[in-house]
Amino acid sequence: MTEYKIALVGFGGVNRALAQLISERNTSWKESLGFTLKIVGVTDLFLGSVINRDGLDAGALVSLPATKGALAQIPGGTVEAFNETVIKNSGADIIAEATFTNPIDGEPATTFCRWALEGGKHVVTTNKGPIAIHAATIKELSLKNNMAFEYEGSVMSGTPVIRLAKQSLAGSEIVGFEGILNGTSNYVLTRMESGLAFSEAVAEAQKLGYAEADPTADVEGYDVRLKVVILANELLGAKLSISDVSCVGISGLTANDIDDARQNNSHWKLIGSAKRNADGSVSGTVEPKLLSSEHPLAGISGATNAISFNTELLGAVTVSGPGAGRIETAFALLSDIINIHTAYKK
Amino acid sequence: MTEYKIALVGFGGVNRALAQLISERNTSWKESLGFTLKIVGVTDLFLGSVINRDGLDAGALVSLPATKGALAQIPGGTVEAFNETVIKNSGADIIAEATFTNPIDGEPATTFCRWALEGGKHVVTTNKGPIAIHAATIKELSLKNNMAFEYEGSVMSGTPVIRLAKQSLAGSEIVGFEGILNGTSNYVLTRMESGLAFSEAVAEAQKLGYAEADPTADVEGYDVRLKVVILANELLGAKLSISDVSCVGISGLTANDIDDARQNNSHWKLIGSAKRNADGSVSGTVEPKLLSSEHPLAGISGATNAISFNTELLGAVTVSGPGAGRIETAFALLSDIINIHTAYKK
Numbered sequence: 035m036t037e038y039k040i041a042l043v044g045f046g047g048v049n050r051a052l053a054q055l056i057s058e059r060n061t062s063w064k065e066s067l068g069f070t071l072k073i074v075g076v077t078d079l080f081l082g083s084v085i086n087r088d089g090l091d092a093g094a095l096v097s098l099p100a101t102k103g104a105l106a107q108i109p110g111g112t113v114e115a116f117n118e119t120v121i122k123n124s125g126a127d128i129i130a131e132a133t134f135t136n137p138i139d140g141e142p143a144t145t146f147c148r149w150a151l152e153g154g155k156h157v158v159t160t161n162k163g164p165i166a167i168h169a170a171t172i173k174e175l176s177l178k179n180n181m182a183f184e185y186e187g188s189v190m191s192g193t194p195v196i197r198l199a200k201q202s203l204a205g206s207e208i209v210g211f212e213g214i215l216n217g218t219s220n221y222v223l224t225r226m227e228s229g230l231a232f233s234e235a236v237a238e239a240q241k242l243g244y245a246e247a248d249p250t251a252d253v254e255g256y257d258v259r260l261k262v263v264i265l266a267n268e269l270l271g272a273k274l275s276i277s278d279v280s281c282v283g284i285s286g287l288t289a290n291d292i293d294d295a296r297q298n299n300s301h302w303k304l305i306g307s308a309k310r311n312a313d314g315s316v317s318g319t320v321e322p323k324l325l326s327s328e329h330p331l332a333g334i335s336g337a338t339n340a341i342s343f344n345t346e347l348l349g350a351v352t353v354s355g356p357g358a359g360r361i362e363t364a365f366a367l368l369s370d371i372i373n374i375h376t377a378y379k380k
Numbered sequence: 381m382t383e384y385k386i387a388l389v390g391f392g393g394v395n396r397a398l399a400q401l402i403s404e405r406n407t408s409w410k411e412s413l414g415f416t417l418k419i420v421g422v423t424d425l426f427l428g429s430v431i432n433r434d435g436l437d438a439g440a441l442v443s444l445p446a447t448k449g450a451l452a453q454i455p456g457g458t459v460e461a462f463n464e465t466v467i468k469n470s471g472a473d474i475i476a477e478a479t480f481t482n483p484i485d486g487e488p489a490t491t492f493c494r495w496a497l498e499g500g501k502h503v504v505t506t507n508k509g510p511i512a513i514h515a516a517t518i519k520e521l522s523l524k525n526n527m528a529f530e531y532e533g534s535v536m537s538g539t540p541v542i543r544l545a546k547q548s549l550a551g552s553e554i555v556g557f558e559g560i561l562n563g564t565s566n567y568v569l570t571r572m573e574s575g576l577a578f579s580e581a582v583a584e585a586q587k588l589g590y591a592e593a594d595p596t597a598d599v600e601g602y603d604v605r606l607k608v609v610i611l612a613n614e615l616l617g618a619k620l621s622i623s624d625v626s627c628v629g630i631s632g633l634t635a636n637d638i639d640d641a642r643q644n645n646s647h648w649k650l651i652g653s654a655k656r657n658a659d660g661s662v663s664g665t666v667e668p669k670l671l672s673s674e675h676p677l678a679g680i681s682g683a684t685n686a687i688s689f690n691t692e693l694l695g696a697v698t699v700s701g702p703g704a705g706r707i708e709t710a711f712a713l714l715s716d717i718i719n720i721h722t723a724y725k726k
Contacts, residue, residue, distance in 0.1 A: 063551070066551070067550070192693065193694065193697055194548035194697075197547070198544060198548050198699075201543070201548065202543045204715065204718050205409070205412070205711065205714050205715060205718050206538070327679075328681060328682075333678065348538045348539065349701070349702060351540075351701035352700045352701065353544075353698065353699045354676060354697070354698045355694055355695070355696065355697035362694050365551065365693040369550065369552075
C-alpha cells in the first residue's frame with residue numbers, strides 16, 4: 035500500500051473539497067484505489083501556510099474559517115503564505131495547485147508548477163492559466179525531471195475529457211472537437227429559451243452562483259477560449275496561443291434570435307471548437323452556433339458541459355457532465371493522482 | 381518498437397475491418413501508438429483457416445470473397461477451420477475473438493478464449509456471450525496466466541464505456557447506470573416519433589441494415605439485457621446472471637404512447653439500467669422508460685447509443701457514440717490492444 039504526501043497550494047473551494055474527500059474517504063481508498071493521501075502542507079495567499087511532515091488533520095483544515103491568516107490557527111501555522119517553502123520543503127510527493135486562473139501570464143501558478151517539478155514533485159492542477167499559456171514548457175520540465183504533470187480538471191472540472199481523448203480514444207484519430215465548455219453561458223442560453231431576456235438570465239445565473247459579479251469572461255467566451263487552446267494543443271498537436279483563437283460571446287444574441295431558432299427546432303449554443311485543416315494546421319474558434327436538434331450538443335441544457343470529439347474511426351463521440359463545482363473539480367485532482375499511481379507504481 | 385503477432389478468430393465483418401485497419405494504418409501506428417500488428421493466423425467456421433508465422437498479407441485478407449472455404453485461396457490456407465491450431469500454434473501474442481454471440485452458453489467463443497489464455501496469449505474480444513455468461517471465470521484464468529482479457533467492444537462497439545468507467549471515472553464511485561444500448565430499438569422509437577407505426581419503423585430499420593431479419597433480440601430487449609449483465613458485473617461488482625435481469629422490450633409501445641409523450645415534451649426510450657441498492661445488492665432491468673427532455677438520454681436519437689453513469693462525486697456523466705458498425709467495432713479491438721501495450725510494455 036502506498037501513501038502519497040501531498041501539499042495543497044491555494045486553499046479555496048477546490049483544495050478544501052479535496053481535503054474534505056481525504057477526510058471522508060481516505061480509509062476506503064486504501065482498498066479501492068490502493069493508496070492513501072497525507073496532507074503535509076497547505077499554503078494560500080490569503081489564509082497563510084502550515085507544514086507538518088507527520089500529516090495535518092484534514093477534517094480540521096476543512097472546518098477552518100475563510101478569514102485572513104486562518105492557517106495560523108493550526109499548530110505550526112503562520113499568517114504568511116510561504117509558498118516556496120511549502121512546495122519545496124514540506125516533504126510532499128505531489129503538489130495540488132489550485133490557485134486562481136491568471137489568463138494573462140499564468141502566474142504565479144506557473145512558477146509554483148516549476149518549483150514543484152524542479153524539486154522532484156509530481157504536479158496536479160485545475161488551473162487553466164499555466165496550461166493554456168505554458169503547457170509545452172512545463173511538460174518539457176516534467177519529462178526532464180521524470181515527474182507527472184496532470185491537469186484533467188482544467189477543462190471540464192471532474193468530467194473526464196483529456197484522459198477520455200488521450201487514453202480511451204487513442205487510435206481513433208481525433209481530427210477536431212466542438213464543445214459547450216462554459217456552464218454559465220449555457221445556463222443563460224437555456225433560460226433565454228424559456229423567455230428570459232439576456233440581462234434577466236445573467237442576473238438569475240448570478241443569484242444561483244453560476245456567474246460572477248462580472249460575468250464578462252463567461253458570456254464573452256474568454257473562459258471557453260482558454261479551454262479551446264488547452265484542448266487543441268493537447269489533442270490535435272497544435273501550438274496555439276490565446277490570441278490565435280477567434281472569440282465571439284453570446285451577449286449579441288437577442289430574444290428574437292433565440293425565438294427564431296426554437297421555431298426551427300434549433301438551439302443557439304456557445305461552441306468552442308478546433309479542427310485540423312487539410313494543410314495540417316489547426317484552427318480554433320469560439321462563437322455562438324445554431325445547432326439543429328440532431329446535433330449531439332443541441333440537447334445539452336443548463337449548466338452542464340459537453341464535448342463532442344470528431345474521430346476518423348468512430349465519427350462523433352460525445353461526453354457530458356458537470357463543468358464546475360468544488361467537489362467535482364477536486365475529483366479531477368483525485369483522478370490525476372490515480373493516474374500518477376497507475377503510471378508510476380511499478 | 382514492438383510488433384504484436386495477432387490471430388483472428390472469426391473472420392466476419394469485425395475482424396475483416398480490423399485487417400483493413402492494419403493494412404491501411406500499420407505504418408502510422410508505429411509512430412502514433414508505438415507498435416505494429418502482424419496477422420499470423422485466421423480461422424472461421426465458414427471460410428476455413430490459414431497460418432503464416434511470417435505474416436499474412438492484410439490487404440489480401442480484406443479482399444477475400446465471403447464464400448465457403450475462401451481462406452484456401454491464401455497460400456497455405458485450407459477450407460477447414462482449425463480453430464484450436466490457429467489459437468494455440470500460430471505463434472500469436474494476441475487472439476482477436478470475434479465470432480458470433482451465443483446468448484445461451486457463450487460457446488464456442490468461451491472455449492476459444494480459454495484455449496488462448498491457457499496457451500499464454502492475450503485475448504481481445506467483442507463477443508457479448510463469453511462476457512455476459514463467463515466473465516468471472518475467464519478473468520480468473522487470465523490473471524492466473526498473467527495474460528490480458530479485454531472486451532471493450534462487447535457493450536457499445538468502439539465507444540469507450542468500460543474503460544471510461546474503470547479508468548477515467550475511477551474514484552468517482554459509480555452507483556448505477558442507465559443506457560440506450562441498442563441502436564436498432566432506438567432507431568425504431570425515433571422513427572415512431574416521426575409518425576411511423578412500430579411495424580413500419582422495424583421494416584425501415586431492416587431495409588437500412590440496422591435490424592436483422594428476425595428483430596426479436598433487438599426490440600424485445602434481449603441484446604440490451606446481455607449488456608446490462610456485463611456492465612453491472614464489471615462496474616458494480618455484481619454477480620448477475622442473464623435471468624436475474626427483468627426484461628421488457630418496445631413492441632408493446634403504441635403510436636398513442638409515443639404521441640402522448642411528445643405532447644408532454646418527453647421521450648420513450650428502451651433503457652437498460654442497474655443500480656446498487658441500500659443493502660449492497662445490485663439489481664438490473666431492461667424496460668421502456670418515459671424520459672423528460674432534461675434527462676441526459678432523452679436527446680439520443682437514431683441508431684446512436686449512450687450511457688449515463690450515476691456517480692457519487694460527479695452526478696451524471698454521459699457518453700454517447702456509435703453502438704455498432706464494422707470499423708467502429710474493430711476499433712474496440714484496437715483500443716483493447718493499445719491497453720495491453722500500455723499495461724504490459726514495461
